[in-house]
Amino acid sequence: MKVDKLKIVKIKSELGAGTRxxxxxxxxxxxxxxxxxxxxxxxxxxxxVEVYNQxxxxxxxxxxxxxxxxxxxxYENVAGTVEKVLLEGHHPFILSGDHSSAGGTIAGIxxxxxxxxxxxxxxxxxxxxxxxxTTPSGNLHGMPLATALGIDNQEDRVNNPSxxxxxxxxxxxxxxxxxxxxxxxxxxxxxxxxxDLEQQEWNVMQRMGxxxxxxxxxxxxxxxxxxEETMRYFKDHDYVYVSFDADSLDINVSKGTGTxxxxxxxxxxxxxxxxFLFNWEKTIAFEVTEINPLLDRENMMAxxxxxxxxxxIY
Numbered sequence: 161m162k163v164d165k166l167k168i169v170k171i172k173s174e175l176g177a178g179t180r181x182x183x184x185x186x187x188x189x190x191x192x193x194x195x196x197x198x199x200x201x202x203x204x205x206x207x208x209v210e211v212y213n214q215x216x217x218x219x220x221x222x223x224x225x226x227x228x229x230x231x232x233x234x235y236e237n238v239a240g241t242v243e244k245v246l247l248e249g250h251h252p253f254i255l256s257g258d259h260s261s262a263g264g265t266i267a268g269i270x271x272x273x274x275x276x277x278x279x280x281x282x283x284x285x286x287x288x289x290x291x292x293x294t295t296p297s298g299n300l301h302g303m304p305l306a307t308a309l310g311i312d313n314q315e316d317r318v319n320n321p322s323x324x325x326x327x328x329x330x331x332x333x334x335x336x337x338x339x340x341x342x343x344x345x346x347x348x349x350x351x352x353x354x355x356d357l358e359q360q361e362w363n364v365m366q367r368m369g370x371x372x373x374x375x376x377x378x379x380x381x382x383x384x385x386x387x388e389e390t391m392r393y394f395k396d397h398d399y400v401y402v403s404f405d406a407d408s409l410d411i412n413v414s415k416g417t418g419t420x421x422x423x424x425x426x427x428x429x430x431x432x433x434x435x436f437l438f439n440w441e442k443t444i445a446f447e448v449t450e451i452n453p454l455l456d457r458e459n460m461m462a463x464x465x466x467x468x469x470x471x472x473i474y
Contacts, residue, residue: 161443163473167250168204169241173211173234175227176260176301178419181454183213185406186255188453188462201469204253207245209237211257224292224321228328231300235264235307235335242268243337246444254447259288262403262447263304267336269401269445270343276398280308280344281390281437283352283430284405285421287361287372289313292321292329294360301450305349306364307332310342315367316360346370348397350390352433353378353408356421375423383429387436394442402437403447404430406461413464415457417450427464434472 174182193201215230222228238261245252246269254265269278282288282305290302291313306313310333321329334341346368355375357365365372371393373386381389394400406417410424425433438446448469451461 161251161253161438161446165249165251166204166253167245168206169209169245169252169254170206171209171211171234171238171254171256171261172213173261174213174257175211175216175231175234176299177258178297178299179452179455180216181452182257182450183211184453185257185449185451185462188451188459189255189448189466192459192462192466196463196466200474201466207241209234209241211237222298222322222325224295224298224319225300225325225329226298228300228325228332231260232328232331232335234261235267235332238264239267239271239336242445243271246272252445254445254449256447256449258301259284259403259405259449260300260304262449263307263332264335265445265447266304266308266343266401267340269399270340271336271338273399274338274340277396278344278348279394279397279400279442280305280349281352281400281402282349282354283403283408283433284354285356285407285424286405286419287351287354287357287365289361289364290358292325293317293319294358295319296358307335308343309346309349311364313360313364316363318360350393352386352390353425355423356419378429383432387433391436391440397442399444400440400442401445401447402443403449404434406448406450406465409464413461415455415461417452417455417461419450427468430468431471434468438472
């Protein structure tokens, strides 16, 4: 992606998360940029997607898909914005609060390019493959890829969602003006550094044969080979969307995120990934998500991610 074609898409929602504060992440990153005067990130053209954090204070109606009706509206807003940004000739640089909105991003890319082969690179400690039938928490930031793949995972069912939740889930899977479902296929997806999954998610990955690099595999191969193999895997795809969750970083860096997990990427490894994937001609959208200043100390998480961005694109 070229800097002169970037357009920041801010999605300051945290309805899909289990802890509060992720909605402050996009601005924490941009404020760190202004304070350090390290890049011109804050000067890029931008658009804010309408979100509805005021509903955080409302009574939760559903156990297995919390805030799903409101998040469905956010999906549509995100999908429409991402589609518009792409068709205007820009590359969306997405700064999101919690990761649930990524399903809307994928919907927007699919709307813009309904007949193209689209790949997704998910850099995250988690697989985000849960559904209302399997979720242990009901938080939708653990489900965006399941919506993109159009799956229910009834095979591993442990919950009995209400009919209302089931109907709302169907709407999420068909999000976007064209109602395409699934948006991507299992062979269109690669995970980097996933390490904290429930058994139901591992079962999905095994059944579908989804390519992934765990931390032990990354250490065995080396980060350069992981990146090279990932890029080679997508050689026949037209476009690629990269989503970088702050919790993919090791816990000594990533305390300022909602779900930190030990054993993750070093800042140097993350810089290497960004350097190649951000500047790859196939990449048409890149996301940073789950920075939570309320869980951080002295904005360390945002400043670490900012340094990764700066080294990659400036």
